Each structure stands twice: as C-alpha cells, then as structure tokens.
Amino acid sequence: MQIPSGLEAGVEGDLLKAEVRDLDFYYGGFHALKHVTMPVHDRKVTALIGPSGCGKSTLLRCFNRMHDLYPGNRYAGGGIVLHPDNTNLLAQEVDPIEVRMRISMVFQKPNPFPKSIYENVAYSLRVRGMRNKNELDDRVEAALKGAALWNEVSNRLNELGANLSGGQQQRLCIARALASDPEIILFDEPTSALDPIATASIEELVTELKENVTILIVTHNMQQAARISDFTAYMYLGEMVEFGITDQIFIKPTKKATEDYITGRFG
C-alpha cells in the first residue's frame, strides 16, 4: 500500500485503514481544509491536535459526512479513501448513510438519546434492521462490555441514559458507537466535558478498543494525545503541518511550528 509522499512516518508493514488525499473543504466561502493529506493506520489511535479553529474537528467530521447535514458545506477536491475496498467516502455517489454505518462517532458532549440505556445502544442496530430480540440482547451486552459499562448498568438497562453520570453517559455513547461493529470510530474531544477520573477511564477504554477498531481522536489536550495515540497529526489554519509517530512528534518534531505548539509557546 502506498503511503503519500512526505508522510512515510508509519511503521513498516503497517496496514492503512484510510487515507486522506489532498482534501479541500469549504464552509460557504471559508476555506477550512487546505490540501490535507494524512494516512490512518489500521487498528491504531491517530490523534488530531492543533489550536482552536485549525480544522481538526472539520477533518474528523468529513470521515462520517457529518457536513452533509448542513447547507453551504462543500467538499472541494481530493477525498478520503477507505481500505480495503478503496471507496472514496466523499464521492458524490457514495451514500452518506452507508459511510456512517461503517464509521461511527462519539461526540464532545455525551449525547445519549432520552431513551433507556438498552435502547440507546440498540439504536445503531435497529437502524440496520435488526429485530431479533435475542440477537439484540447479545449485541447490546457485548457493546456495553466493550465500553466497560456492563457491570455498572446490567441491572438497570431500562433506566434513562440521562440518569447516568457524565463519564458513564460518555461510555454509553461509546457503546452505541461500538454496537454496530464499525471499521473506524471517530472521537471528537470525548473528554472535554468530563472530570479527570472519568477522563482516565475513557482514555483507558480507547487504548483497549484499538485492539479491534481503528480510532481517530480530536483532542485539545496534548498530554492526552501523547498518552493514548500511536500517531499524531498537527494542524494549523486548515493545513496539515506535521504527521508522524506520536513519540517522534512530541520528542523531536521536524517542524518549528509543531515544536512551538507542543511546548506551549503558542496556541
């Protein structure tokens, strides 16, 4: 598999799950992503860092075509190729719903539906047409176990998701994202609304999840990126400044701009 030029940072032999190729994106007249290129390694954690407004969330939300929900947003060139089938996720003829069935998302603020814990997790299975009660039960249990929430909620699956604590709610949302067996899970600053203890549990969970699924995470917290990611991408003003193995980015960044941001001199 070919890695785009200038980004040969991956470990040799690593599989790529997706590639962002020369991607341009506009919010109306605002050029939010400029020729962004980045590999996403299979079953690794890739962190997107950078100051507010740099385009990291914008890039993340391209992966599940969230931008399609709002008028005026425009994918203006390039694409995101998903492997192994080489589908360009941003192609006009690719249905955004198909993309969202393959790539799920966990949001900044926990957003459980005002339904029961069980129904929250089952929802991503129900939209896929699953009706069999036993099968649903099994998949919901597996997802809640995968999100390290099962032991806390197994005896109150019919309670409202909103009755859980913030950290539990976020793990519920992770279970919802996990239930459908996605190829990639997108995390958009998943711990920014949580206290340190809940944050630690989510970070631990992310590290465990990468055994089975590719993870892309946007974070404001550089220590978090350093702790949990295998690869880090630093973005600034809509451009990909530097991409590399996390240790290298944090210890020996090749670009001055990256170093300034990481050392806190800027941003």
Place this chain on the structure above:
Amino acid sequence: MLQSADLDAIRAIIARAKRWDMFFALLGILSLMVGVLTFTALFVDMAIQGVPRLDFEFFTSFPSRRAANAGILSAWVGTVLVMLVTALAAVPLGVAAGVYLEEYAPKNWITDIIEINISNLAGIPSIVYGLLALGLFVYYFGFGQSILSAGLTLALLILPVIIVATREAIRAIPQSIHEGSYACGATTWQTVSDHILPYSSAGILTGVIIGMARAIGETAPIITIGALTFIAFLPPAPFAGDPPAGLFEWIFAPFTVMPIQMFNWTSRPEAAFTVNAAAAGFVLVFMTLAMNGLAIYVRYRLRKNIKW
C-alpha cells in the same frame, strides 16, 4: 484601605438601584393584575348569573322559544364534533408541514417565502377564513353548511399556530441529539420518527391546545359559512336511525356551536335568555379549561422521560 464613608456611599448606590427593582416589580404586578382581574371579574359575574341555571336538563335540551326550557344540547354536541374534525385535519397537516420545513426543506428563498407567509397567515382575521371556506368548502367542494365545512375552516385557521409550535418544539431538541441519530446511520425519516417526533410531542401538544382553544371560541367564520342559530335535532349517530346512517354521515349534518348559541341568546330581549347565555358561557370556559388541564397533564407525563 476602605473608608467607612466609602462603604456608606456604596450602600446608598445599592439602595437607589434597588428602588428601581421595587418599582419594576410593582409595575409588573400591576400589569399582570389588569389581565387577571379583568378575566376573574368577567368569569365571576358570568358564574353568578349562569351557574344557578345549570342543571341536567340544560345539557340535554334543545334550544326553545321559552327560556326556561332552552338548553345547549345541539350546541355542545356541535362544538365537540367540529373540534374533532378540526383536530383530525389540522394536527396531521400542521405537524407534517412543520417537520418538513425543519428537517427536509432545502434552505433557499422559496422556503423563506413560505416561512414568512406562515407567520402572516396567523394574523389574518378569522372572517376572511370564513369567506374563503364559504366559497371553497361550502360551494366548490359541495360540503354544504356542515360540520365538515366548519371543522376544516377552523383547521385552516389554527394550522399556522400548529406549524409554528411544531417548528419551535423541534428546534428545542439539542443539535447533538440530532447529530447523534444521523451518526448512528439513521435516515432522515428514522431520525424524525424515532427521535424528533417523540421528543417534541410535548411542545407540539401545547401548540395544538393553544390553537384548539382559539378555535373553540371562534364565531365569525362559523357564521359566515352558514351555521344555524336555531337547531332542534342532533347529527345522525353512526349506524343509527332508519334507514341506518353511515359511519361518517354526521359530518355532513347542519349544526350549531356554543359561541353562536350564546350570541343568539344575548341578542334576545328577555332577561331570562341572558341568564342562559351566561350559563352557556360558563360551560364554554369550562370546556376550554378542561382541555388545557388535560394538555398540562399529558405534557407532564411526556416530559418526565425526556432529559438531555
């Protein structure tokens, strides 16, 4: 170092600022009382006059030339049936229109024009709706001076209220819930039916009740389409009579409604009819309050399970 003189000055400023608080609170209470006291005075006056007149016969008698024998049977049955048609027509149309505008419609100038017009429709005098209905429902569609025509007329009248309420209720759902549903791979219809409608139903219901409360008291458009002011029979019950009526034959029956019955009685010279009008007015207000009470209860039940 803070001088005690400074402290006194600060306290004087606070005291002066607080006088405005007091002033505004009083002004607010006064404004509130204008409405509340006026309504209470009217209601109490009506109750004192009307309540002694209320007995079982009043509800089961047709209007009569003798005030003591007259009742509101045809009026309250007419009102209930017209409201039923109004609700059945206006709620599905209004909710569907609101959902379409919020969830499906592209944001362009056509949508903008439609939006502005919906707000304007809410301000059109009800008599204009009556004239429209007279031409359209009564003559063109040939529904006649029937419960169906009246129900559809009032449905048109309250449609903008329901559309606006539906849109407000949908907008109150956090964007994150909306995005959460799409991120699971839901289609727009799945998002609407599984999330948008269930979570906004309490707000929609409030709009429906506000609309219905307005419709129940409307007189002008109903008179315009030709409701009778004196009617001594009921619409045919489904499958009753000889030959048996059809399930929906009642919708084509002539009718009268509570406000028209009241209007008719107040225009009579005898004092006894004024008492009848007061009694009927009391019943009408009670019907409206009962509808509101039911809405508050249902809303409470619906909201109990909705937390963001």
